[in-house]
Amino acid sequence: MQFQLEPFGKCKIFKDEDGNKNFACVLNDVQRVVLIPSEELYELITLRLIEKNEKPSKSRIHSIMDELKALAIQVEDKEDIKIRYTMGNDCLYINRGSGNRQIRITKDKKNGIQCVKGRRVKFRSSKYIGELDYQHNVKADFDLFWKYAPVSNENDQLLLLAFMVNACFPNNEYPILLITGAPGSGKTTLTEFILDVRNLRVVYR
Known part of the structure; x- marks a missing residue:
């Protein structure tokens, strides 16, 4: 559902695949998507009021939040939204955590890993998502x-490294990892390490 709301101007509310209500707007030329309600929404309203040279009083912030909650009740639109990474057009997109740039990984040797400008994929903003310091020459x-x-x-x-890289492209043929060893050899520990490295959403515990 798209609508006009001060102090944001044009904005949008939609449901994600889990039924959560999300608020999307543009702040400092960067698209932001936050849950309704959430601490991130409170912060987003505060920053927008400051940007518009308005005093971010608690009453004003809560008034806007209440209006968004009321609008969210009517929402039926659904959209796909991700936290840290997702697949799209046979590419892996990674949320850098801030700004309007994303990391795109392809199997094309010529393009390989690129930092692309603009929101190719919708990612939710969260205080638990830190910024990825991507350096293409490292x-x-x-x-x-x-x-x-x-x-x-x-x-x-x-073999393990090849498995972890290939796991970034789940829509293609992939190997199955079998970890064997005696009790206490570190099978569970290794599995947790692989998940922490492979699953880029695991950035906070």
């Missing part, structure tokens, strides 16, 4: 990972 270094992951064989490390 090569991956897994030394720290292998320091704590109980995998010492170089061949096994290569």
